[in-house]
Amino acid sequence: MSATVSTTVGGITTxxxxxxxxxxxxxxANRGLDLALIVSDTPADVAAVFTTNLAIAAPVVVSRxxxxxxxxVARAVIVNSGCANACTGDEGMANARVMASETxxxxxxxxxxxxxxxxxxxxxxxxxxKITSGLPRAFAALGADQGPxxxxxxxxxxxxxxxxxxxxxxxxxxxxxxxxAKGSGMIxxxxxxxxxxxxxxxxxxxxxxxxxxxxxxxxxxNAITVDGECSTNDxxxxxxxxxxxxxxxxxxxxxxxxxxxxxxxxxxxxxVRGGEGATKLVTVQVTGAxxxxxxxxxAKAIANSPLVKTAIHGGDPNWGRLIAVAGRAGVAFxxxxxxxxxxxxxxxxxGRPHDERAPDAAAYLQGKALTVSVDxxxxxxxxxxxxxxxxxxxxKINADYRx
Amino acid sequence: MSATVSTTVGGITTxxxxxxxxxxxxxxANRGLDLALIVSDTPADVAAVFTTNLAIAAPVVVSRxxxxxxxxVARAVIVNSGCANACTGDEGMANARVMASETxxxxxxxxxxxxxxxxxxxxxxxxxxKITSGLPRAFAALGADQGPxxxxxxxxxxxxxxxxxxxxxxxxxxxxxxxxAKGSGMIxxxxxxxxxxxxxxxxxxxxxxxxxxxxxxxxxxNAITVDGECSTNDxxxxxxxxxxxxxxxxxxxxxxxxxxxxxxxxxxxxxVRGGEGATKLVTVQVTGAxxxxxxxxxAKAIANSPLVKTAIHGGDPNWGRLIAVAGRAGVAFxxxxxxxxxxxxxxxxxGRPHDERAPDAAAYLQGKALTVSVDxxxxxxxxxxxxxxxxxxxxKINADYRx
Numbered sequence: 001m002s003a004t005v006s007t008t009v010g011g012i013t014t015x016x017x018x019x020x021x022x023x024x025x026x027x028x029a030n031r032g033l034d035l036a037l038i039v040s041d042t043p044a045d046v047a048a049v050f051t052t053n054l055a056i057a058a059p060v061v062v063s064r065x066x067x068x069x070x071x072x073v074a075r076a077v078i079v080n081s082g083c084a085n086a087c088t089g090d091e092g093m094a095n096a097r098v099m100a101s102e103t104x105x106x107x108x109x110x111x112x113x114x115x116x117x118x119x120x121x122x123x124x125x126x127x128x129x130k131i132t133s134g135l136p137r138a139f140a141a142l143g144a145d146q147g148p149x150x151x152x153x154x155x156x157x158x159x160x161x162x163x164x165x166x167x168x169x170x171x172x173x174x175x176x177x178x179x180x181a182k183g184s185g186m187i188x189x190x191x192x193x194x195x196x197x198x199x200x201x202x203x204x205x206x207x208x209x210x211x212x213x214x215x216x217x218x219x220x221x222n223a224i225t226v227d228g229e230c231s232t233n234d235x236x237x238x239x240x241x242x243x244x245x246x247x248x249x250x251x252x253x254x255x256x257x258x259x260x261x262x263x264x265x266x267x268x269x270x271x272v273r274g275g276e277g278a279t280k281l282v283t284v285q286v287t288g289a290x291x292x293x294x295x296x297x298x299a300k301a302i303a304n305s306p307l308v309k310t311a312i313h314g315g316d317p318n319w320g321r322l323i324a325v326a327g328r329a330g331v332a333f334x335x336x337x338x339x340x341x342x343x344x345x346x347x348x349x350x351g352r353p354h355d356e357r358a359p360d361a362a363a364y365l366q367g368k369a370l371t372v373s374v375d376x377x378x379x380x381x382x383x384x385x386x387x388x389x390x391x392x393x394x395x396k397i398n399a400d401y402r403x
Numbered sequence: 404m405s406a407t408v409s410t411t412v413g414g415i416t417t418x419x420x421x422x423x424x425x426x427x428x429x430x431x432a433n434r435g436l437d438l439a440l441i442v443s444d445t446p447a448d449v450a451a452v453f454t455t456n457l458a459i460a461a462p463v464v465v466s467r468x469x470x471x472x473x474x475x476v477a478r479a480v481i482v483n484s485g486c487a488n489a490c491t492g493d494e495g496m497a498n499a500r501v502m503a504s505e506t507x508x509x510x511x512x513x514x515x516x517x518x519x520x521x522x523x524x525x526x527x528x529x530x531x532x533k534i535t536s537g538l539p540r541a542f543a544a545l546g547a548d549q550g551p552x553x554x555x556x557x558x559x560x561x562x563x564x565x566x567x568x569x570x571x572x573x574x575x576x577x578x579x580x581x582x583x584a585k586g587s588g589m590i591x592x593x594x595x596x597x598x599x600x601x602x603x604x605x606x607x608x609x610x611x612x613x614x615x616x617x618x619x620x621x622x623x624x625n626a627i628t629v630d631g632e633c634s635t636n637d638x639x640x641x642x643x644x645x646x647x648x649x650x651x652x653x654x655x656x657x658x659x660x661x662x663x664x665x666x667x668x669x670x671x672x673x674x675v676r677g678g679e680g681a682t683k684l685v686t687v688q689v690t691g692a693x694x695x696x697x698x699x700x701x702a703k704a705i706a707n708s709p710l711v712k713t714a715i716h717g718g719d720p721n722w723g724r725l726i727a728v729a730g731r732a733g734v735a736f737x738x739x740x741x742x743x744x745x746x747x748x749x750x751x752x753x754g755r756p757h758d759e760r761a762p763d764a765a766a767y768l769q770g771k772a773l774t775v776s777v778d779x780x781x782x783x784x785x786x787x788x789x790x791x792x793x794x795x796x797x798x799k800i801n802a803d804y805r806x
Contacts, residue, residue: 122723314802320525
């Protein structure tokens with residue numbers, strides 16, 4: 001890759017011409033920040049990917065409509081946490097529309113230039129009056145230094161906010177790509193993710209922007225899983241306002257995607273590190289697959305296996321569970337040629353265990369960032385997926401979520 | 404169904420002409436019962452279904468070979484717990500063969516008339532000398548009253564043994580079908596299950612016996628899941644010795660399958676009730692599906708969803724999680740026509756929540772045997788699957804399994 005990427009501290013407002021705010025509108029019972037606003041000073045090109053869940057939430061429906069109507073131009077994004085506005089019927093749709101139209105009125109733009117997102121409990125009505133009365137305060141709070149507040153305001157069960165930014169050089173001109181994300185449970189995005197918002201001050205033609213987002217999401221947000229659950233509200237939105245003077249064309253596309261992928265990966269890994277009950281970040285590598293599709297399916301199956309995730313939680317180098325998942329994943333698998341590696345320690349090869357190395361692997365598993373690898377012995381394709389361990393704390397969080 | 408079924412207390416030796424034993428061969432560290440033997444006094448027709456996991460264990464390979472070579476006749480089944488003899492290479496295969504040949508020598512039958520099964524940790528070598536030195540004691544202990552000992556000897560993390568038996572009337576003659584099963588974790592059988600053994604004193608031609616077993620397994624063992632994991636060693640074996648004088652033909656087939664299904668369902672539900680960390684038995688019903696396949700896929704997705712399982716564990720009528728799983732299951736789903744019911748309480752219908760009924764549903768979820776239902780609003784097909792809740796105890800058991 002032609003990467004000229006340097007990771008910097010930053011987030012959704014690091015790119016020039018973007019301001020944000022995060023305020024408490026009183027949606028969350030604990031009075032925490034729950035309303036985030038992103039505004040581009042000038043109309044921005046926008047690309048987005050959304051959940052493939054058929055129980056699609058009202059804000060996703062509205063955002064899709066607006067994208068289609070505006071032809072991919074946006075001025076503002078309004079996001080609330082504490083309520084998903086999903087499975088809320090006609091009233092939920094009406095509330096999502098009011099959320100957009102009130103934002104448009106205050107921003108002085110068209111309604112279809114506003115995108116809407118919600119996250120929180122499914123099936124609870126959106127307290128729209130709290131949002132409309134909070135919106136003027138959000139606009140008053142807008143600032144180029146308010147990215148951290150916005151990143152706080154989109155959190156639900158997240159233990160920490162997720163922000164990232166990089167500088168990229170495109171044909172000799174510097175641009176910034178920065179973003180924020182939220183998500184901790186109900187995480188196995190399918191062609192999208194939980195909520196993530198990315199801004200860039202590069203100029204990117206909309207079709208190229210959409211293509212870049214799909215390319216970056218495929219190996220980042222779509223390659224993570226906390227619990228194998230795909231949300232009703234998943235969305236990644238990318239706004240490009242061109243304020244840096246740098247622009248993306250065929251020559252600089254690779255550098256832009258490289259930078260975008262770096263930001264998306266950092267945000268996605270933040271979601272996994274902050275997964276519900278997570279104590280370890282686990283990189284699952286599958287190699288020797290007959291196809292990339294097979295590799296991804298197997299990596300996801302391993303990453304979602306409760307037996308693998310609990311073994312890792314317990315620091316147990318139980319490679320038999322990795323083999324058992326690979327064997328049931330429904331892909332080409334050859335036991336006699338399969339290899340299981342934990343860290344760099346080969347525990348199963350040539351059809352035979354190497355349990356004399358188990359103590360080394362157990363010591364390695366005491367770490368916080370781990371890699372487990374399975375070679376399927378059936379080809380040359382590979383895939384990498386990220387997940388976390390499964391702890392008793394996950395059960396506690398989700399058994400008590402609404403009580 | 405033409406059922407003349409009465410459930411009786413009984414197990415693997417309730418059918419005439421079958422004896423069993425369960426002894427301690429010293430395979431388990433805790434010196435518990437770990438070697439089970441089933442002998443038919445006369446050659447029995449035998450049918451079996453095995454794991455579809457491609458990381459297939461040595462005893463499964465050997466049992467399949469023997470079934471093919473004998474043409475479906477068996478005299479004895481030898482089973483050890485405490486070691487799965489899976490992923491153990493050529494030595495594992497040799498050990499499984501010795502286990503069969505030694506049993507055949509003591510039973511006075513051909514080697515291919517012996518079936519072999521193992522269950523326990525994957526990737527650990529089978530201590531074959533403990534088994535061969537234990538075998539004479541197992542033969543000495545054989546008795547028509549030793550079914551309970553055999554059911555104990557096949558357990559690993561199971562909290563209790565699983566036994567069941569029924570009497571069926573076939574063309575006016577009475578026969579017995581009885582069995583035992585084990586399994587608690589790594590349970591989502593695919594065309595098979597964990598270990599289950601069923602005997603009958605009906606005479607059943609082998610092809611009909613295999614067909615009956617497939618029919619019964621499809622709606623019982625193949626309709627349960629504890630954790631979505633399919634083992635390397637899953638097997639269900641059914642022996643028929645004809646000693647009752649009752650025989651199965653086209654006229655009495657339905658009555659036989661009815662009885663066999665009753666036994667298999669009781670054993671399968673025992674596995675779920677005794678699932679690792681389980682505190683509740685959950686029946687998942689999916690209706691309104693476009694096809695039976697769609698219904699089964701969705702029911703399994705719900706039954707394997709950690710968010711659904713933890714909500715049920717916490718007594719939270721979080722119907723939004725059921726809708727979210729149905730929406731991501733990859734099947735036809737119509738949100739506006741979908742219905743979610745917990746017990747008999749409708750919580751979501753016509754696109755709208757009925758959260759005023761949530762307290763009733765929460766009270767219902769305090770029970771130990773629960774039903775949750777989702778209508779996909781897309782057709783007339785349905786499927787029922789059984790699972791258990793997900794508790795912190797599940798994590799504890801599996802994080803510490805080998806330590």
